[in-house]
Amino acid sequence: MDGYIDEIIKHSANACSRINNFSQDVLKTRGGRIGSGMGLLIEALWGYYMNIELTDQPIEIGWFPDHQYNDFVCLKKGEDWVPETGQGEVCRIEVKSMNSGADESKAHFDVLQKEIDPIDLLLVITWEWKKLDDHHFFPYINDHFIGLAHDIIKLRDSLHITRGGIFTDHTNCEEDCNCDIDECLYYGEPLNSSSKRERITGPPKTRPSEKVAYAANFGGLLRMIKTSSEDSRNKFREIRKSNLTAHNYISFIHRNFAAEELNQFTKEEWLVVAKSYEVNFDNSLSKQEIYTIVKSNPDYQERLKNLL
Numbered sequence: 001m002d003g004y005i006d007e008i009i010k011h012s013a014n015a016c017s018r019i020n021n022f023s024q025d026v027l028k029t030r031g032g033r034i035g036s037g038m039g040l041l042i043e044a045l046w047g048y049y050m051n052i053e054l055t056d057q058p059i060e061i062g063w064f065p066d067h068q069y070n071d072f073v074c075l076k077k078g079e080d081w082v083p084e085t086g087q088g089e090v091c092r093i094e095v096k097s098m099n100s101g102a103d104e105s106k107a108h109f110d111v112l113q114k115e116i117d118p119i120d121l122l123l124v125i126t127w128e129w130k131k132l133d134d135h136h137f138f139p140y141i142n143d144h145f146i147g148l149a150h151d152i153i154k155l156r157d158s159l160h161i162t163r164g165g166i167f168t169d170h171t172n173c174e175e176d177c178n179c180d181i182d183e184c185l186y187y188g189e190p191l192n193s194s195s196k197r198e199r200i201t202g203p204p205k206t207r208p209s210e211k212v213a214y215a216a217n218f219g220g221l222l223r224m225i226k227t228s229s230e231d232s233r234n235k236f237r238e239i240r241k242s243n244l245t246a247h248n249y250i251s252f253i254h255r256n257f258a259a260e261e262l263n264q265f266t267k268e269e270w271l272v273v274a275k276s277y278e279v280n281f282d283n284s285l286s287k288q289e290i291y292t293i294v295k296s297n298p299d300y301q302e303r304l305k306n307l308l
């Protein structure tokens with residue numbers, strides 16, 4: 001299976017390049033606005049172009065009939081597929097897209113660990129409206145992340161806990177679900193630091209208010225890697241160092257949302273990395289100036305991981 005997973009990851013970048021070529025030819029438009037639904041179209045195109053990429057491979061991408069159409073499955077060619085049992089499947093793929101120009105993405109990755117398999121993948125695409133000529137724009141994929149979803153779940157959930165969040169189990173569940181005997185019905189549901197549920201499927205007694213059914217901050221693609229305390233900063237670094245998928249995800253988000261990366265570290269920390277390139281680096285520069293210089297080194301995110 002691992003070999004197939006590697007093939008999917010390997011071909012994804014090419015699929016994105018193919019989408020960009022298609023997009024420039026066919027999806028060019030006057031104007032171009034956020035909230036246009038273009039993200040969903042790009043997500044679907046990934047499936048089609050992956051199948052062109054995988055022409056010579058024994059696997060192909062399919063769609064889930066019972067899920068949202070943008071949830072993909074990787075299947076073995078020529079074998080029957082039974083979604084209920086997973087027969088014929090290599091893995092499942094959750095797809096999210098973000099517009100680089102939007103302040104905070106609406107996309108959330110809030111699936112629970114128990115809901116997906118250890119070999120399932122998460123794909124996140126960032127795109128923007130790119131100028132084609134004086135009058136036309138086209139949606140352009142500037143970057144993408146693909147990796148094992150469980151690794152991102154571990155990163156997300158560990159940081160959730162350092163923010164004072166918890167996960168429902170039989171020791172804290174207040175619902176009438178007999179969970180002192182059987183496994184809790186709401187097992188693994190995230191509650192925030194105010195003990196309110198983050199997903200609509202969380203314990204009903206923990207809904208934030210009469211009007212608000214659930215908090216919906218959990219799994220925000222940018223928000224989930226933000227850190228606010230020493231505890232969460234330490235956890236962030238520990239996981240970034242020890243898990244390559246987590247490092248790749250953090251690097252991907254920070255590459256595309258520079259303000260997030262700048263704020264993740266203190267000026268002193270940016271100086272540590274700057275001085276690793278140049279021992280006599282000018283201390284009097286501003287944090288932003290230091291960041292801009294550090295960022296000009298292609299390997300700076302490796303150093304952020306290794307030095308901080």
Ligand SMILES: [Zn+2]
Pocket residue numbers: 169170173174175177178179183184185186187
């Ligand atoms: Zn329970």
